[in-house]
Amino acid sequence: MGMTDGLFRRATDSEVRAVVEGAPLKREDLELDISPDELMGGPVRFPGGIAMPVQVERVLGFGRSFSFWPLLFGLACCAIEMMALGGSRFDMSRFGMEAMRASPRQADGMIVAGWCSIKMAPRVVRLYEQIPDPKWVLAMGSCAISGNIWDTYNVVQGIDSLIPVDVYVPGCPPRPEALWEGLEMIRQRVKESKHAYDGLRRIPARDAIAEGGSDS
Amino acid sequence: MSAAAGLEKRFGKRLLEKTELRGELAYIVAPEDWLRVLSFCKESSALAFDQLDCLLGDHLPEREAAPFEVVAHLLSHTHGHRLRVKTSLAEGQTLPTVTGLWPSAGFDEREAWEMFGIVFEGHPDLRRLLTTEDFEGFPLRKDFPLEGTVGGRIRIDLRGKI
Numbered sequence: 001m002g003m004t005d006g007l008f009r010r011a012t013d014s015e016v017r018a019v020v021e022g023a024p025l026k027r028e029d030l031e032l033d034i035s036p037d038e039l040m041g042g043p044v045r046f047p048g049g050i051a052m053p054v055q056v057e058r059v060l061g062f063g064r065s066f067s068f069w070p071l072l073f074g075l076a077c078c079a080i081e082m083m084a085l086g087g088s089r090f091d092m093s094r095f096g097m098e099a100m101r102a103s104p105r106q107a108d109g110m111i112v113a114g115w116c117s118i119k120m121a122p123r124v125v126r127l128y129e130q131i132p133d134p135k136w137v138l139a140m141g142s143c144a145i146s147g148n149i150w151d152t153y154n155v156v157q158g159i160d161s162l163i164p165v166d167v168y169v170p171g172c173p174p175r176p177e178a179l180w181e182g183l184e185m186i187r188q189r190v191k192e193s194k195h196a197y198d199g200l201r202r203i204p205a206r207d208a209i210a211e212g213g214s215d216s
Numbered sequence: 217m218s219a220a221a222g223l224e225k226r227f228g229k230r231l232l233e234k235t236e237l238r239g240e241l242a243y244i245v246a247p248e249d250w251l252r253v254l255s256f257c258k259e260s261s262a263l264a265f266d267q268l269d270c271l272l273g274d275h276l277p278e279r280e281a282a283p284f285e286v287v288a289h290l291l292s293h294t295h296g297h298r299l300r301v302k303t304s305l306a307e308g309q310t311l312p313t314v315t316g317l318w319p320s321a322g323f324d325e326r327e328a329w330e331m332f333g334i335v336f337e338g339h340p341d342l343r344r345l346l347t348t349e350d351f352e353g354f355p356l357r358k359d360f361p362l363e364g365t366v367g368g369r370i371r372i373d374l375r376g377k378i
């Protein structure tokens with residue numbers, strides 16, 4: 001397949017020369033939804049070689065979007081539907097997402113599946129912070145979005161009061177298809193290198209600490 | 217049921233009340249007899265309740281003199297029978313721990329203390345179990361506000377926790 005050959009092995013000298021001196025590479029060769037010109041974004045020639053600033057992000061995003069590994073982490077009943085999506089019937093391994101990592105250090109993001117109790121909140125924040133950048137967060141179910149009917153002393157009223165969220169999937173619980181749709185949206189954001197934390201100086205949980213602990 | 221006969225023979229009038237609903241037997245005892253009755257349940261070979269299924273608290277504010285209740289659900293694997301033992305407590309009244317009989321009572325008693333404020337004397341480790349350590353109040357008491365006492369979206373002090 002041209003895709004993997006073209007993108008993920010080290011380019012040969014002749015290929016680099018081809019790009020620098022007027023690119024005979026064609027869009028079909030790469031099987032990308034952007035043209036090679038756009039992708040390579042006008043290489044900058046230096047005495048010792050070339051540099052391709054900024055646009056490398058797009059290549060990386062393209063690659064990442066096909067191997068988004070979420071954290072293996074469920075909080076409540078919604079996690080059952082998440083497991084269904086991982087199972088053979090809905091089968092998210094079709095999209096390169098089946099490798100749910102049990103360690104945050106190997107994950108690309110997290111699916112907050114279910115209501116988060118206040119005792120669990122520091123652990124959720126810690127797991128989020130342990131995921132290396134870039135990372136994406138999907139809030140699954142009404143509980144993760146807003147606390148749902150649990151307006152109580154023991155439930156975090158929306159996980160976005162602690163960590164920045166990219167995609168919200170409503171439902172109680174959302175069907176696996178809905179979660180799948182949400183993950184497709186995440187993939188789009190991965191491709192475009194957009195993150196919920198863009199433009200934030202601190203995540204909301206750290207803000208709350210700075211402001212004195214409770215309320216936001 | 218032989219369990220009933222054994223208990224009644226040993227304690228007689230000290231069993232304040234006996235109820236039976238669909239074959240489920242329950243006795244109410246005074247708090248002073250709590251430990252004695254439960255150790256008899258475990259140690260007598262005719263009863264042999266080797267497992268404490270669960271131990272839980274309850275709050276019944278309409279009973280003004282003794283609004284709290286503690287219920288122990290017992291199960292005997294030897295004889296295959298079950299029993300419930302209950303006791304009523306006034307506000308502030310304590311109960312001896314049964315962790316010496318069934319170590320699994322540790323978590324149950326922690327939860328009953330955390331949720332209702334029922335103190336179990338002699339418990340080795342009476343800490344909060346499901347709520348955070350700085351939580352105030354006993355949330356399953358009927359007069360506790362459901363939304364809690366803190367308010368806001370982050371109902372937690374995260375300092376030093378993450």
Ligand code: SF4
Binds near residue numbers: 076113115171172174
């Ligand atoms: S949204 Fe519904 S299914 Fe999901 S965790 Fe909340 S109560 Fe459970």
